[in-house]
Amino acid sequence: MADKQAVTELLNRAGVAYDTGDSDFLIDMFAPDGPAFEMTISGGEPIVFEGSEAIAGLFSGAMEEQTDQRRHVVTNLYFENETETSVTAVSYLVLISVENGKLTVLSTGMYTDDCVLVDGRWKVQKRFLALDLPY
Numbered sequence: 001m002a003d004k005q006a007v008t009e010l011l012n013r014a015g016v017a018y019d020t021g022d023s024d025f026l027i028d029m030f031a032p033d034g035p036a037f038e039m040t041i042s043g044g045e046p047i048v049f050e051g052s053e054a055i056a057g058l059f060s061g062a063m064e065e066q067t068d069q070r071r072h073v074v075t076n077l078y079f080e081n082e083t084e085t086s087v088t089a090v091s092y093l094v095l096i097s098v099e100n101g102k103l104t105v106l107s108t109g110m111y112t113d114d115c116v117l118v119d120g121r122w123k124v125q126k127r128f129l130a131l132d133l134p135y
Contacts, residue, residue, distance in 0.1 A: 011089055018059070
């Protein structure tokens with residue numbers, strides 16, 4: 001069976017990495033072979049980023065625009081389609097902004113992460129994020 005603790009750590013660290021500007025971790029968390037990040041906002045059309053360069057551009061562009069401190073809270077994690085070398089992790093996201101002494105919930109959403117074992121380490125092959133509101 002999949003190492004659920006290792007996958008849980010990967011996904012939790014991803015939230016902290018974004019919040020601390022650790023773009024190296026954010027890119028390294030994806031499988032090297034054909035990674036993808038897809039998102040919808042409020043049920044709209046999918047926005048797709050395929051490959052490491054496109055995903056890196058998504059993260060760096062979003063980080064450059066922000067003036068606040070973000071906190072990605074990942075919760076309600078459970079697993080589906082589990083094998084020895086792959087698993088789908090489903091979780092909620094609560095996205096919080098801290099700015100000018102004020103906490104604001106920017107959005108909520110649901111992640112679906114298809115994770116695979118690559119050279120002994122768990123990686124995200126495909127990440128889908130359904131956001132309830134724009135961030």
